[in-house]
Amino acid sequence: MAPTNQSDQLEPAPADETREIPIRREELAVHVNPRSQVAEQFRSLRNAVHAMNPDGASHTLVLTSALSGEGKSVACLNLALALCELPGIQVLVVDADLHEPSMERYLELPVRQGLTEVLTGSLAIGAAVRKTSVKGLSVMGAGARPKNSSELIGSERMKTVLNALRQRYSYVLIDTPQALTISDASQLGAIADGVLMVVRLGYTPRHYVEQTVNSIEALGGNILGTCLTDAAVIDTAEGYGQRTK
Template sequence: MSRSNKRHLVTVANPKSPIAESYRALRTNVDYSAIDDDMQLVMVTSAGVGEGKSTTIANLAVTYAQMDRRVVLVDADMRKPTEHYTFGLSNIVGLSSVIAQQAELDQVLQPTSVPNLTVLTSGPVPPNPSEMLGSRRMDALLQELRGRFDMVLLDTPPLLAVTDAQILATKSDGVLLVIDYGKVKREIALQAKASLDKVRARILGVVMNNVKRNAKDNYYYYYGSGDIPR
């Protein structure tokens, strides 16, 4: 894929902007959310589609890489993957290929233009994503990634669409829930949170997307824990 097709990442294009600073604040909050526990494998999801989860995790990955941490971003949304578009990478093989034993991990890990940041794209869309993500091979893959990288970040499908995110939440050290403030009703947000509670996932906080701060800064991401605001 041509690099001209890459999506805009504010943490790369404008690292001194208020929005980029919000992503760095999110990174700090994640780090401090577990002082005594290892917070190495973090999953980002949303209630529904189009809430900004993939953009959030891509920018979060960049901020970790900018701190000289070895980061791998795994596109575990094998139904509607986007991270290969974001970073201008090939998606001929990827996560699904490794789980199906059609490729080795070293064949699918792709470096990006951001130093220290590697991406594992989703690969071809399989007929059984949930079964793949819940498999022992997926467990073994995540364990190997833990050994190779300082941070493992998982981009997953929305919670209320399929069970994939719930499955991966049980394998993660923590979960960030992205909510579009101007789009998602409180009841839907609480339903998404309840689906994580059901599998006893560790919810690190909620990233509120499209909260208008002022005319100059337009929109920003706000991280918070606890109850979902109205």
């Protein structure tokens, strides 16, 4: 499938370009505010995820939510950061939200080629993975915005890519678009080991969550649990972001 014009302008990442770029967005509490309550909650989620994996086998996990703006991308990165605190763990975060990519924005990295180009066959997997300044944490950005993301995400190539990544990392965390209206997360859930549902308290109607869970399970996805994000915390963070200092 043909990438958009925007994609033609994206370049592959130079080797090690991102290793020295600090992680400093305040939402990424596990790293920037490690003693906060939010950081502790992500460590609890990490412990629960890790405890489901007593044999230490590699795992691919999809993070999704019914709606956009529920905090799944931030949760994905905080969970990844918490997993990296465990000794010897290598984590890859994959931005499979080809509709509204955000991993590079949260990590303050230059936008480069990524998953789209890997799936269209123009970029090798290794060239799409970038190490971050946090030990054990690597990221694959979304790359260009394709015209038909569902076709790419549902392709045989996606399965091959995920299997290859599973060989190289202890955990592959996959960030996805909202699952109520876009099928990409359900398709990924079907080929990953598990799905974590992110639910923003007081924001998402219960029946939307149920409908989303049903559509993920209908394709064979294995829902491991729910990560609740707190509307109050999110609103506070947005307030801070808008403040002039």
